[in-house]
Amino acid sequence: MRICIVEDEAVWRDKIKPAIEKYCMDKNISARIDAYDNGKDFMENADADLLFLDIELAEGEDGFGIAEKLMDSGSQCKICFLTSHAEMARQGYKVNAYRYIDKKYMEEIDEALDAFFQTKIQERIIWLKDTAGMQIRINLCELLLVETSGRKLRYLMCDGRTYFCEGRISETAQNLSPFGFSYVQRSYIVNLKYIESLNSHEIMLCNGLKITIGRVHSREFKKDFFKWRMLFDD
Amino acid sequence: MIYIIDNIANYFLYLFIIHYGFRISPRKNRLFIGASVWIMLSVGVINAYFDTNSPIVYIVWSVFSICLFFEDSLGHLLILSAALMYFTGIVDTFSVMLIQIVLIGGGVGSTDITWWMEPAYLLSFLVYLLIYLCLFQKNDVYLCDIKLKYKFALLIQGGIFQLFYDFVFVFFEENHARYGLDAYVVFSISIVGAIYSIFLTLGLAIRNILSDRQNRELQSFMHMQKQQYDYQLQQSAAVRRFKHDLVNHIGVLRELANQKRTEEVKEYIDTIWHIQDEFDLKIHTGDSSLDVIVNYYLYLAAKENIDFAVSGKLTGKMGLEMFDITILMGNILQNSMEAAVQTVTPEIQVELIEHKKEIFIVVSNSVVEKINQPKGFLMTSKADTANHGFGLQNIAATVEKYSGEYYTESIVENGKAVFRISIAIPKDGVQKNTIPKDKRRTGYENMYCGR
Numbered sequence: 001m002r003i004c005i006v007e008d009e010a011v012w013r014d015k016i017k018p019a020i021e022k023y024c025m026d027k028n029i030s031a032r033i034d035a036y037d038n039g040k041d042f043m044e045n046a047d048a049d050l051l052f053l054d055i056e057l058a059e060g061e062d063g064f065g066i067a068e069k070l071m072d073s074g075s076q077c078k079i080c081f082l083t084s085h086a087e088m089a090r091q092g093y094k095v096n097a098y099r100y101i102d103k104k105y106m107e108e109i110d111e112a113l114d115a116f117f118q119t120k121i122q123e124r125i126i127w128l129k130d131t132a133g134m135q136i137r138i139n140l141c142e143l144l145l146v147e148t149s150g151r152k153l154r155y156l157m158c159d160g161r162t163y164f165c166e167g168r169i170s171e172t173a174q175n176l177s178p179f180g181f182s183y184v185q186r187s188y189i190v191n192l193k194y195i196e197s198l199n200s201h202e203i204m205l206c207n208g209l210k211i212t213i214g215r216v217h218s219r220e221f222k223k224d225f226f227k228w229r230m231l232f233d234d
Numbered sequence: 235m236i237y238i239i240d241n242i243a244n245y246f247l248y249l250f251i252i253h254y255g256f257r258i259s260p261r262k263n264r265l266f267i268g269a270s271v272w273i274m275l276s277v278g279v280i281n282a283y284f285d286t287n288s289p290i291v292y293i294v295w296s297v298f299s300i301c302l303f304f305e306d307s308l309g310h311l312l313i314l315s316a317a318l319m320y321f322t323g324i325v326d327t328f329s330v331m332l333i334q335i336v337l338i339g340g341g342v343g344s345t346d347i348t349w350w351m352e353p354a355y356l357l358s359f360l361v362y363l364l365i366y367l368c369l370f371q372k373n374d375v376y377l378c379d380i381k382l383k384y385k386f387a388l389l390i391q392g393g394i395f396q397l398f399y400d401f402v403f404v405f406f407e408e409n410h411a412r413y414g415l416d417a418y419v420v421f422s423i424s425i426v427g428a429i430y431s432i433f434l435t436l437g438l439a440i441r442n443i444l445s446d447r448q449n450r451e452l453q454s455f456m457h458m459q460k461q462q463y464d465y466q467l468q469q470s471a472a473v474r475r476f477k478h479d480l481v482n483h484i485g486v487l488r489e490l491a492n493q494k495r496t497e498e499v500k501e502y503i504d505t506i507w508h509i510q511d512e513f514d515l516k517i518h519t520g521d522s523s524l525d526v527i528v529n530y531y532l533y534l535a536a537k538e539n540i541d542f543a544v545s546g547k548l549t550g551k552m553g554l555e556m557f558d559i560t561i562l563m564g565n566i567l568q569n570s571m572e573a574a575v576q577t578v579t580p581e582i583q584v585e586l587i588e589h590k591k592e593i594f595i596v597v598s599n600s601v602v603e604k605i606n607q608p609k610g611f612l613m614t615s616k617a618d619t620a621n622h623g624f625g626l627q628n629i630a631a632t633v634e635k636y637s638g639e640y641y642t643e644s645i646v647e648n649g650k651a652v653f654r655i656s657i658a659i660p661k662d663g664v665q666k667n668t669i670p671k672d673k674r675r676t677g678y679e680n681m682y683c684g685r
C-alpha cells in the first residue's frame with residue numbers, strides 16, 4: 001500500500017503526512033507514505049494507491065493536469081484533491097475525484113482514509129479445511145461464489161478452481177457478509193464485485209452464470225448491492 | 235370438500251385485500267396466526283360434514299380469522315371484514331348467477347353448492363385482480379387511501395347493483411319465455427351500466443387521491459420556495475446594507491490611510507472582509523440548484539444550533555430538474571432538521587458520492603431514539619398524521635421518476651441513534667415518463683423500501 005501527498009506548501013505537508021501516519025498506526029495498517037512538493041517528482045514514481053493532491057501547485061503546476069496524466073497512464077490510484085477555501089468556491093470540477101478535502105478541515109482526511117480502506121475489504125486471505133482435511137488458502141478478491149453441493153460447500157474461484165469444504169451455507173454467508181458477499185439465494189453466496197448485470201429477479205456474474213434471486217433474500221441482497229455500489233465505482 | 239376449498243379461497247382473498255389494499259401487517263405472534271388458520275379450516279370441515287353453508291357461521295369465522303390474523307384495532311378490523319364480506323359477497327353472487335346461466339341456462343333458484351361455482355369464484359377473483367391491476371397498482375394507490383364518502387358510495391352502489399341483478403335474474407327465471415331478445419339486451423346493458431358506474435366511482439375516488447397527492451407536492455414545493463425566497467430576500471437586504479455602509483467604510487479607510495495608521499487599516503479591512511464573507515455561499519456542491527437548498531438549510535441549521543456538514547463534491551449538475559431537486563432535498567433536509575432539533579447534540583450530515591453511472595446522496599441525522607421501523611411501510615412518527623408522512627412519499631416519487639433507488643435505516647452509531655436515508659440517482663437522469671420501458675435501466679423499478 002502506498003499513499004502519496006503532493007503539496008507545495010511545507011506547512012500543509014507537515015500537517016497532512018503525520019495525520020495519515022497516525023491514522024495508519026491507530027488502525028494497524030502498514031502503508032508507505034511519501035510526500036512531494038511538486039508533481040514532477042511524484043510522476044517519476046507514480047504507482048500510488050491513494051494520492052492527496054493539491055489543486056494549485058507552485059510553478060504553474062495544476063493538480064487537475066497531474067490527475068489527468070495519471071488517469072491517462074491507466075493508474076488505478078484514487079485521488080483526493082486538497083483545496084483551500086477560495087478554491088472550494090470554484091464551481092464545477094474537471095476531474096472526477098475520489099474526494100475533495102478542505103485543508104481547513106483536516107478530519108476530512110480521516111473520513112477519506114476510512115472510505116478508502118473500506119474499498120480494500122476484499123483484500124484478505126482466509127484459510128479453510130477442505131473435505132480431505134487439507135488447509136487451503138482463499139483470497140477473497142478471487143472468490144466468485146460459494147454454493148451448496150450436496151452436504152458440502154463448493155467454493156468457486158474466478159480462474160475456475162474449486163474447493164469442497166464442510167460447513168453450513170447460512171453461517172458462511174454471515175461470516176462473508178462484511179466483505180462484500182451476499183446471500184442471494186438458498187444455495188448461493190456471491191461476490192458482489194463480480195455481478196455483471198441484474199434485473200429484479202436474476203443476476204448475471206462475470207462468467208455468464210445466471211442466478212435467480214431468492215424471494216426471501218431479495219430485499220437484503222438489493223440493499224447489500226446498493227451499499228456495495230455506493231463504495232465502489234465499477 | 236368444496237366447502238373447504240371455498241373457505242381457503244375466500245380466506246386468501248381477504249388476506250390479500252386487507253394486506254395489500256389496506257396496508258395492515260399480519261401479527262408477529264404465530265399463535266394468533268395459527269389460531270386464525272385453524273378456525274378457517276375447522277369451519278370448512280364442519281361445513282363439509284353437515285353439508286351446509288350457513289351465512290351466520292360463514293360471517294363468524296371470517297371475522298374471527300381476520301381479527302386474529304392482522305395487527306390492528308379490533309373495531310377497524312370488524313368494520314373492514316364486514317364491509318369486505320358484503321362487497322365480495324355481491325360480486326361472488328353475481329358471478330355465480332352469471333356462470334349458472336351461461337352453463338345451465340335460465341334457472342337461478344338453486345343455492346346448492348355445485349362444481350360450477352368454483353369457476354364463478356374464479357371469475358370474481360379475476361374481477362378483483364382487474365380492479366387491482368387497472369386502478370390501484372397502476373396509480374400506486376391503496377384502498378385505504380380512498381376517502382370515506384367514496385367508500386360509502388361504493389358500498390351503496392354495490393347494494394344497488396345487487397338489487398338490480400337479483401331482480402333481473404329472478405325476473406327472467408320466471409318470465410324467460412314471455413319476452414323477446416330485446417328485453418335481454420336492455421337488461422344486459424343495464425347490468426353492464428351498473429358495473430360501469432361502480433368502476434367510474436372507483437376511478438373518481440382514485441383521481442381524487444392523485445390530485446390530492448399532486449396538490450400536496452406542489453404545496454410543499456411552494457412552501458419551500460417561499461422559505462428560500464425569504465432567505466434570499468434577507469441576504470439581499472444585508473448586501474444592500476453593506477453597500478450602503480461601503481461609502482462610510484471607504485471614508486474611514488481613507489482617513490486611516492491619510493494618518494498612515496497601516497496596522498489599523500489592515501485590521502479594518504479584515505473586519506470588512508469577514509462581513510462580505512457572510513454573503514458567500516458556504517457550501518459548494520458542484521450543482522448550483524443543490525447549492526441553493528443546501529445553503530438554505532445550513533442557514534436554518536445554524537439558527538437552530540444544529541451541526542450541519544456536507545462532504546463530497548459533484549463534477550457537474552445532477553441531471554435532475556430544479557423542481558425535483560427542491561422536492562427531494564427539501565423534504566429530506568426538512569425531515570432531518572425536524573428530527574435532529576429534538577436531540578441533545580443535533581447533527582446532520584450530507585454525503586455526496588459521484589460514481590461513473592450513479593450519484594449517491596446520503597443524509598444522516600441524529601434522532602432521539604432508534605425507530606423500530608414496521609416492516610414495509612414507514613409513514614410518520616409525528617402526532618399529526620393527517621399532515622405528515624408525505625415527505626417520504628414525495629421523496630419516493632421523485633426517486634422513482636429518475637429510476638433511482640432509496641433506502642432508509644435507523645441505527646445506533648457510536649452510541650448515538652441515527653436515521654439515515656441513502657439515495658442513488660442514475661447519472662443520465664432518466665425520467666420514467668419520457669423513456670420507453672424497454673430502454674430504461676434494468677430492474678430497479680421495484681427496489682424501493684416499503685414497496
